[in-house]
Amino acid sequence: MLAKPAKGRNDLVPIGVVAQRTGLAVSAIRYYEERGLIASVRTGGNQRRFLRSDIRRLSFILIAQRLGLGLAEIERELASLPHGRTPTVLDWQRISRSLRGEIDARIQLLTRTRNKLDECIGCGCLSLDRCQLYNKEDRAAAAGPGPRFVLD
């Protein structure tokens, strides 16, 4: 059983509830806490209690991950959000818009790639020398640190 499904009007939820509501593994949630993406308070018996708003925070993390952001980037976005207070609609809107920018960029990149690939299918080359689709200058330029993005 899942440690009491809200008795009366309890804002602090145990980790299992958070896990169930987000679909995350308990271990993942603990990991995120360790990474500083979310915070918790402890009970007398040293058990974590999360605010309900942390479920949203995690929801955001999951969405951002789907967009290919690494936890470090996500942390940066989240840095502007207050821990322990339900974020405002404006908060979410700003971040959502920022994510939208990410998606746009990604779609553009893919579209360009597809166009190049179409040319390549025409000529059947895939040669490093001649093919637009790939050349090592691009790659060297685009390298840099950070997590591996698809098509970046």
Next chain:
Amino acid sequence: MLAKPAKGRNDLVPIGVVAQRTGLAVSAIRYYEERGLIASVRTGGNQRRFLRSDIRRLSFILIAQRLGLGLAEIERELASLPHGRTPTVLDWQRISRSLRGEIDARIQLLTRTRNKLDECIGCGCLSLDRCQLYNKEDRAAAAGPGPRFVLD
């Protein structure tokens, strides 16, 4: 110096040349060989010699990686290509078309996500319960093994 830049009409190239031409690290090329993605012959002194056509093969690997394919998938695609023979135009076309399918799917997924995100920006929610953008059923269904795709 790079071990003889082709003297006369030599089809076998040392690993350093392959590295230079592909932009890959020597260690990466050795790793790909270990994984079975490319093959080489050895000289009397136990040094690898690659066919020039392997540069194309690697070119393909790099392109496919950009599209988010893992080495395992790439290996599957490449399985149809002959080692040690310059692949035909038809070979490349078939594979290129297959990659095109990948890209298309990826663009569609991103586009759908963007649409949902637009709705979300409207309402500012990002709630796991109500938001179309994310729900754990999807995620559970889409899980499975294999490498982590962005937006999959």
Next chain:
DNA sequence: CCTTGACCTCAAGTCAGCTTGAGGTTGCAT
């Protein structure tokens, strides 16, 4: 001949993002 740089092998390390396991504690229902 000797140096130098490209090459070799093998083992171990790295990074992200977690999971798994061992071994132990809490706290709610009965």
Next chain:
DNA sequence: ATGCAACCTCAAGCTGACTTGAGGTCAAGG
């Protein structure tokens, strides 16, 4: 009061895709 699910910590393991390091070999130019 007791049993058992849910919780705790800490260390280690895992996957993918490589890199790094140690310690040694090969080959060509001066």
